[in-house]
Amino acid sequence: MSDMVVVLGALAVAAVRLWAWRRWHPVSFWYGVEFPTRAVSVYLTWHHVSSGCRLTRKRQRFRLTLDAVPVVGAASRSTATVVQKRRVRRVDVERAPRLGLLRPTRLGWRVRLRLHDGQVPEDYEKAAEGIAHAWRVHSVRVVDVQPGFVTLWATLRDPLVDVVTEPETGELLRVRPGRLENGHDWVIDFRVMPHWLNAGATQSGKSNLANALIKGLAPQPVALVGFDLKGGVEFTPYAPRLSALATTRKESVDLLSDLVGEVENRMALCRENGARNVWTLPEALRRIPVVVLVDEVAELFLMADKSEKDEVARTATALLRLAQLGRAFAVYLVVCGQRIGSDLGPGVTALRAQLSGRVCHRVNDPETANMTLGDLDPAALDVARAIPAETPGVCVVAGQDGSWQRARSVYVPESAAEQAARDYAHLTPDWDTLINSVPTVRPAA
Ligand SMILES: Nc1ncnc2c1ncn2[C@@H]1O[C@H](COP(=O)(O)OP(=O)(O)O)[C@@H](O)[C@H]1O
Ligand SMILES: [Mg+2]
Structure with missing residues (x-):
């Protein structure tokens, strides 16, 4: 009896120890x-x-078996003898x-x-x-x-239930907006993947990702530019850190033409200095990177009436040009939208092809997931369609090489992004100075 008590006591102590190990050192408990x-x-x-x-798979194999074989010539059926062979x-x-x-x-x-x-x-x-x-x-x-x-x-x-990220390292043009499913930080590095398409239904977490990007980029020496044609309600609070913000179609046409002009200036500067891109220019000539955030891209393409046709066409051409040349000349695009399909106009499909970084949040219709991730692995589509409404911010992130991951942005309320915009307002490059500063081209040898 007393032996039994000792054994039970030892088991209980072991169980408590295991529980405590798991509770306080989950990592070593997992591996050990x-x-x-x-x-x-x-x-x-x-x-x-x-x-x-x-x-x-079924395979045929030779096996030694013991079979019951009736002895031939046995006396009668009822008494047939059987031997094992x-x-x-x-x-x-x-x-x-x-x-x-x-x-x-x-x-x-x-x-x-x-x-x-x-x-x-x-x-x-x-x-x-x-x-x-x-x-x-x-x-x-x-x-x-x-x-x-x-x-x-x-x-x-699911590692995406509670998302916290390590503090930003402040590396130029790198932001860690959330976590990947594999437990690592989700890194958006504009120098590696210059343009992003951020798609999802209303309330799926698109703006939250934009907030996370603004918060991450605000302390860096970059110019931020916003397009917010839904009356400016999304981006106006971040105006202190934005070098330019377009909230009407007229403003957006002008701002896009500024941006295209800036890219062309940079191109000329690189050409004259024998550089392939702004990063290979001598330090003194390097231009400040520009990150362009577009809140709802459909607004840029939708026409209220025929009179806007010309402006929409110019907008589409300018955006496409930015996307084509931006990588080399440090102008990067983050295009958000609920739907980015060919129904918006002929320029959209070409633009989408240039936005090689893809983020697909929860979507209402399979078509949008298809438009965002369609050229990738079909399994990515299934995962994107299965994102539930209860987990805003969860998305499928895909890169150019076809690899994809589930991810979730860290929750960045508007107030946090606004605070960052105010805190780093002194870093905001002045737009007119930025686009009018004549590049100091080296005299030709
Ligand atoms: N990563 C996230 N973690 C937790 N909650 C989030 C996250 N992203 C968004 N949310 C919640 O979902 C709501 C809708 O997100 P929002 O980014 O405004 O969606 P959208 O711009 O796609 O309409 C936010 O107000 C916020 O409360
Ligand atoms: Mg939004």
Whole structure:
């Protein structure tokens, strides 16, 4: 009896210790206890799980079997004698795809799988949800496809529920507006990916992302320019940090022509200095980067009546020109919108093709997701369509190389972005000075 008490007591102490370990040192608990336990269970159940998800293949194998064989010439049927004989037979066996080494990540694990002949990565994408349920994890995603192999990436819980980011590092033109699903910071680096399309339904988090960008860029030596044709209600509060803001069609036509003029100046400056882009200009000649934020792009393209046709056409041409030349001459675009389809006008599709960074928030119609992410992996579309309304700010972020991730912007209320705009108002370059400063071109040798 007393032995029993000692054993129960020891078990209770061990349980409390494990609980306390998990509670106060979740990271070491994950790597030291939880991950190894999960890994053992994944390997032990893999055959069963892959069979349930129809990923196994039947193979014929030779097997030694023990068969019951009636003895020929036995006295009568009723007393037929049977003997056991060993025989080599061909039998069907189910083979699971071969599982590589499970590698722990901060929020789950990654594991490489060898495809059976005839299997394609899409078979695993279809099975991913079933595997996630079997493994009791938040999601399983197919990543890193190589000939004959895929990598499954399992995440234990949704890392996008509470999003906080590390403080900004202040690197020029780099902003960390939120978190990626893999637990890393989401980084928008305009020098790597110059133009962005930020799409989503109303209340999906588009403006929040714009706020996060304004807050992140405000302390940097960059000029911010806004287009807000919904009466200026979105961007006017940030005016102290904006070098220029257009709130009517007339203003936007003028501002766009300023911007195109500035890009052309920069182009001439680079040409005369034998530089391919502003970054290779001598330090003294370098021009300040300009980030252009467009709140609702449809407003720029919609015509109230025929008289605006000409202005809309000029707007479309100017935006496209900015997008085409901006990368080399440090003028970057962030274009937000609910819908960015060809119904807005012929220039829109060409513009969209230039905006290689894509952010797709929750959308109401599959068409918008298609327009934003359509040229990418179909799995990205499914994920974008599944974003629920309860989690504004969650989005699918995609880059030029076709890779994509779920992400969520950190919550930046208007007041925080306004505060940043006021705090760094002294850094705002004056627009007229910026566009009229004649570049000091070196005398030709
Ligand atoms: N990343 C986020 N985290 C938490 N709440 C958010 C986030 N993004 C947006 N929200 C909430 O959703 C609301 C709508 O977001 P908003 O950016 O204004 O949407 P949109 O501009 O697409 O209409 C915001 O007022 C805010 O309360
Ligand atoms: Mg908005």
